[in-house]
Amino acid sequence: MKLDFKYQLINDDNIIKVNVDPQPDWDEFEQFVDLFLENEGVTRISQDLGMDRHQVRYRKGDKQFILQYEHYSNSIWIERDF
Numbered sequence: 243m244k245l246d247f248k249y250q251l252i253n254d255d256n257i258i259k260v261n262v263d264p265q266p267d268w269d270e271f272e273q274f275v276d277l278f279l280e281n282e283g284v285t286r287i288s289q290d291l292g293m294d295r296h297q298v299r300y301r302k303g304d305k306q307f308i309l310q311y312e313h314y315s316n317s318i319w320i321e322r323d324f
Contacts, residue, residue: 247274251320258320260309266318271296271311274318278309299323 247266252259266274272291275298279286287299287306296311306323 245270245273247277249274249278256321260318260320262318265316266311268313275309 245264245266248263250261252261260278262274275286275289275296279298279300282300282302284300284302284307287301289299290297294313298309300307300309308321308323309318310321311318
């Protein structure tokens, strides 16, 4: 089943918090990533779906970022990838 995620980006110093509704569970995160990348008009560079954290590297213009999802805290955020 395809979910309709809505999200809000909140700048917080060196990271961007991502509030998602409904909050994706571990198995739904890839669906959220596909929607996010399409909505933001960015290019996926790589993806690492780990045991505790999922990381998706993407490029927007000439800058590179990492979208992160941490299982234990159920947190989603974006960091600049230098």
